[in-house]
Amino acid sequence: MSDRSLPNEFVVTLETLARSYLRETDPIRASGFGGGAERWRAEREPLLDGVSGDGNILDVGCANGYLLECLVQWGRERNLKVTPHGVDRSAALVGLARERLPRFAANLHVGNSWTWCPPRQYEYVYALYDCVPLDYLAEYVDRLLDRAVRVGGRLIVGAYGSRSRGLEPYDIAGFLESHGHAVSGRSSGGSPVVAHFAWVDKPPAPPN
DSSP states (O other), X not given: OOOOOOOHHHHHHHHXXXXXXXXXXXXXXXXTOOSHHHHHHHHXXXXXXXXXXXXXXEEETOTTSHHXXXXXXXXXXXXXXXXXXXXXXXXXXHHHHXXXXXXXXXXXXXXXXXTOOOSSOEEEEEEEGGGSOGGGHHHHHHHHHHHTEEEEEEEEEEEEXXXXXXXXXXXXXXXXXXXXXXXXXXXXXXXXTOEEEEEEEOOOOOOO
16 A cells, blocks of 8 residues: 555645534534435435344444444344444544543544554445545555454445536446445335445355
8 A cells, every 4th residue: 555645735724624523513414414414314314224133233434423422323223233433533522422421431543544544454444435546546445454354354335426516426436346346235225316326245254
């Protein structure tokens, strides 16, 4: 894997987004979404279709932790016990996430997900495709599978479009397949569809 850094203009964009989230008081808007609670759930809960059993889930770019809080609740409604973990480059947002999820404060980390080496590996890792520039995405997926996903675990990648701007969600399953990954499942959310999720399994260790 290369040692290249994220482009400075992309980092500036991420920092600008973080500041905009911190100005909001509504937890959904402070997660970068302005469509309200009903659409928030409709467009995000389908990522749990990739969670096939109890386990630890890492949200890469967890922001204020609200999505993790929702995943715990939505998982419970599906008879799934998911333990939340998160990483975000903004210390201020991670501080809010720790306040939101005090029982799991030790699971929430400040870090640049492009270079971050997690303290453990997880059964499930969720990341948005636009956490990095598109020409970094293939390597980003490989890094997450190598560093963050446990053997036999699963990487779930999401892509959101925009109803207000008429933007279709990125074809993340097609991207993964075009870069040599076997997509083991996919789901979509919203009406009309504005969210795509696809997942890749990390093969189990070969027998001795």
